[in-house]
Each structure stands twice: as C-alpha cells, then as structure tokens.
Amino acid sequence: MIRLDRRQSAIGGLLVTGATSAAWESPERVTGAMTVLGAVSGTSIKCSGNRPLVGYVDATAVVALRHIRELRRALFIGQPSAPLTVEIFDGGTVTLPAASGELRYILSLTAIDGVIELRAEPVPARADAAELWQEFGFSMTTNAAARRQGH
Structure with a gap:
C-alpha cells in the first residue's frame, strides 16, 4: 500500500x-x-470542461487529481503478464510487476478526504474485467439512475 500526500x-x-x-x-x-479501446459501461463522471474524471489518453489511464474529491475509488486492471505503472506530476513512479502463475495484480485506488491510497490486489489471472468489477463491489450505474442522483 502507498499513500500519497x-x-x-x-x-x-x-x-x-x-x-x-x-x-x-x-x-x-x-x-x-x-x-483502453474506448468501450464504456455505466456512467462517466465529468469534471469542468466536460472532461472525464477517469479516462484514457491514448493507452494511458488518467485520473484528474484537481477534482479528486469527486472520486471515491477506482480500479485499474492490466494484462496478467504485464506490469502496471503509476506516475504522478513530480515524476514519482511505482510499478506493480507482472505476476506469475495463476495470479495477477490489479491497482485499487481509494480517495479518503482528498488523499489517495493505492493498493496492489492479487486476483485470479483468468478473471475478466466484469468479474473483477463485481468482486470489488462495482455495480455499473445506468444513466437514468445517475440523473435521479443529480448527475
């Protein structure tokens, strides 16, 4: 686990x-x-300028940190045989290595009072994204439900 300041x-x-x-x-x-290919499920969270709070620029996932209080948590899933690397503005990086065997690592981000915690979570290598979202309690919000909540 890593906690950013x-x-x-x-x-x-x-x-x-x-x-x-x-x-x-x-x-x-x-x-x-x-x-990474642009397929979307659930509801996007937009920040100023109608940009997504979490999205992709080319093949890199990006979290807009200026609006971090609009994010509770996020999950980043990579290929079983490839590393995940996190980088912040000051050039600080951390890399989750590729796992071997029946496991892989995914990156869990939690925002607590404006401070980010990052955790490497071991998961089955063969699980697909939808299974992992469900395992971590993500239930995709439909647009109608988001409108009722004021989004």
Missing part, C-alpha cells in the same frame, strides 16, 4: 500505464468503467 493527491494527473480497463465510483455511488 495531499499535494501529490491534488496536482496534475495520476497516470496508469498498462491498464486495459478502469472502473470508478463517485462519493454518490455513481459507477462506470472504460476499456
């Missing part, structure tokens, strides 16, 4: 390379997900 949790973007999909949840429990 308040400054690291608020400036620029948190970049995750190697993630094939990302899932997110707002404090109001609005959830959604996106793959």
Whole structure:
C-alpha cells in the first residue's frame, strides 16, 4: 500500500500505464468503467470542461487529481503478464510487476478526504474485467439512475 500526500493527491494527473480497463465510483455511488479501446459501461463522471474524471489518453489511464474529491475509488486492471505503472506530476513512479502463475495484480485506488491510497490486489489471472468489477463491489450505474442522483 502507498499513500500519497495531499499535494501529490491534488496536482496534475495520476497516470496508469498498462491498464486495459478502469472502473470508478463517485462519493454518490455513481459507477462506470472504460476499456483502453474506448468501450464504456455505466456512467462517466465529468469534471469542468466536460472532461472525464477517469479516462484514457491514448493507452494511458488518467485520473484528474484537481477534482479528486469527486472520486471515491477506482480500479485499474492490466494484462496478467504485464506490469502496471503509476506516475504522478513530480515524476514519482511505482510499478506493480507482472505476476506469475495463476495470479495477477490489479491497482485499487481509494480517495479518503482528498488523499489517495493505492493498493496492489492479487486476483485470479483468468478473471475478466466484469468479474473483477463485481468482486470489488462495482455495480455499473445506468444513466437514468445517475440523473435521479443529480448527475
């Protein structure tokens, strides 16, 4: 587990390379997900400028840290045989190595009072993204449900 400080949790973007999909949840429990190929499930969380709070730029997953209080948690899933790397504005990086055998690692992000905690979670290598979202309690929000909640 790694806990960023308040400054690291608020400036620029948190970049995750190697993630094939990302899932997110707002404090109001609005959830959604996106793959690196652009397939979307659930509901996007938009910040100023109509940009996604969590999304992809090319093949890199990006979390807009200026709006981190609009995010409760996120999950980044990579390929079983490839590492996941996290980078923040000051050039600090951490890499989750590729796992071997029947396990792989995914990256779990939790925002607590504006501070980010990152955890490497071991999961079955053969589980697909939808199974992992469900295992971590992500239930994709439909647009109608998001409108009722004011989004």
